[in-house]
Amino acid sequence: MKRIPKLALTVGLIAAVYGLFVAVFTYILHLPVPASVMKMYMFFVTVVVLLVMTSNEDSARELVAPLEALVYQPRLRRLRAAVFIVAPLAGFGLTYNVTRPTLDAPLELRTVHPAPPNSVKVFGKTYNLLTLENPYRAKEKSDLEAFRQAVEEGKTVYFQNCHYCHGDKLDGKGHFSGGFNNPLPANFTDVGTIAQLQESFLFWRIATGGPGLPNEGAPWASPMPVWSNYLTEDEIWKVILFLYDYTGYAPRVMKEEKGHS
């Protein structure tokens, strides 16, 4: 079998990886890779392929030989002229496409994890979020019946107020979720949401809603209501219990993680 020239192999490999991404993500999964990520992926795919192709002298020489020939060989004069005209034009076209004004909305570099303040003022009181704990959490061990009762009440609060957006399976796919663009209602079953957070964080988020999000990372464009205007403190703690109970996650407890303390 005839050996594939190194330059062709290099270009072929890079193209094949790109094709694989498009085939798998766009056509099989129907979840296309966003251009910002694809550019990073393909840049490093190209780098790694080039590193492998130049990892020994023979291979490196074979790779650059056609390029050297293109620059130096008199017999390739016409091809050289064509490349030297087409390549800058291609660069020009690429630059034009990247920089030309479009009617698309500007890109948003949004932070999905708002950092909580140290304290929050709601219900006429100031809560220290570093030390705030769910008053019902201790009942999970001391009085299971009362704990289950609180979870049930939290469930009622959830289905009366939250499920329209966050969904009856807590997966962020409620009736109204299709009306939102960015951010979408949080999916509580995702390991990346409440499973990573302390209950005090949820208390802050629910109590102050979209308007309570910090300036950092703005604009948030979150339509989440300020629930402290509609729910009692007790109801918020109970609905938090329900979120963890339904999803099976345990709230993050920093003291336990410290280990040595």
Next chain:
Amino acid sequence: MKPRNTLFTLARRVLAVSLVALIFAVNGGVAFAAEEAAVAPAGETAIAPVGQPAPVLTEESYPLLGGGSSRVKVWIVAQLHLFFAAFVLGVPIFVLVIEGIGMATGDKRYDAMAKEFIKISMVAFSFTATLGGILLFLLAMLYPDFTVYSLKIFRPILIAYALLFFGESLCLYIYYYGWEAMSSGFGKWVHLTVGLLLNAAGMTLMVLSNSWATFMMAPSGVTPDGAFLGDVWAVMHGPLWNPINLHRFIANIAYGGSIVGAYAAYKFLTAKAPEEKAHYDWMGYTANFIAVVGLLPLPFAGYWLTKELYAYSQQMGITLMGGIFAWLFIIQALLIGAIFLGANYYLWLGLVRVPGGEAYRKAIGWMATVLLVCFLVWFTPHTIIMTSSEIKALGGAHHPVLGALGVMSAKNTAVNIMILTTFLAFLLYQRAGKIPKVGWARGGNAALAALFAAGAANIVTLGIYGYYIPANIRIGLSVPQVFTTLFVIAAASLINGVMYRGASETGPTRWGDMPARSQYALFLLAVSFTWLMGLMGYVRSGIRQHWHVYTVFRDYSPDAFTPTLGYAANVVSVTVLIFMAMVIFIFWLDNFSRKKAAHK
């Protein structure tokens, strides 16, 4: 000089290792042992303060010096000081080890290389001191109230700091200028002891100055309004002190290795004689080895630091990893990936200089594929920048597949596999051109393959399992993943070492027979390390946000805001360029002095 007997050699090796262990024990160990000592976090004490509360300032409290931002002036000088400090603290650690190896093996080449390494750090040492002085002047001029507040609290250790600095300088000069005078017999032991003292002084300086930085991030030993409680140990021994100490100790070694690697590359590329090329090729190889050895445990030290940071303040932790600074961690991932790729590429090219190295070339493609896949996972952001049409096509801002790669389960898995792959590349390089004489070589190879496969399978399984459990348990999974990696490295080194003991060689290593691009890989390592330090240094300092001392001493200067990421990246990049220019000057100075000497 040949060692007299095996016992003597062993004793010397044990001593060499002990010297290093002692340095760490003297500095870090004391702190670790006192882990349970009383720490008084802000707001949790009834002890009457002995100091005044932190002052409440106005914009007028901050004198200006010429045009431009005061913060940027301090930022650039502090960062340059830290670049040089990390270098001059890291180099003596491995110089001492290399000198010890030279003494134990009787191979004079190690001794010569150790001396050349320390020589490079001599000019850097004076730059460190000069920049430290400028930093102090700038702080006193531009942030007088903050400087006075800090000095009042840290007063008891300032004298110790000055004396240690004097002691470090003294040890360094004796260590370098006395190298030849104390090159044999008892004198060599004295020389090693001076090297040990040099390291002890340097490391103690580092942990003392670390306590200033960690106090600003996570204050302890003061009241909620910043009044000093009178116990400077409680102030120093804050929740982030030991994580930073360990992280910087390891990072200094890696960083020192990368900079001397760049020096070796510079010398290699400018060398004309083959012997000179061979010498600097060997030096570059050793430096790359040191940098990689330092790099491998660094992510784990980083995890510990971040974990403690989260435990100290959820707000700080989220700002760091999920909030405004999260994108700098993507850049960090790219740079770490570039370091891994550079180090691996250097090892692949190294096969060129080993007769028989061709046999392992086939493995390069596979190792590169594994590295690439892990690298892509490693830097995939959790929050992806998308155009509105892409959001519509996906049905939301969250990418169900790629978004899942943005969490720590995927990252930990990827970095552990990258570390194992890098170690495998090193192992293959070690085996290249050697034929084992033991009868169980085939079985040994099978055991090695099984070890790597089982290790990788365990790491990947733990990573996938992490997606199905809550966060507080998932974080704990990084521990068995790390131990799997370390176990595979230790066990494979042992098996391979025993298997290739007394192996026959297909030919001598052709030192100096390396393509020029391999040396640019060494430059890449040095620049990437420096950039990484600058960016992460900014993150470490920046998460205090509008506080001089987090939550107790507010910053009222016009710069009391978090700059945009692009602006911060520009400042860091300019700082890196200045540092690199200074480093090239040091390299050039060495060539210049040799030219003069040759001329005479």
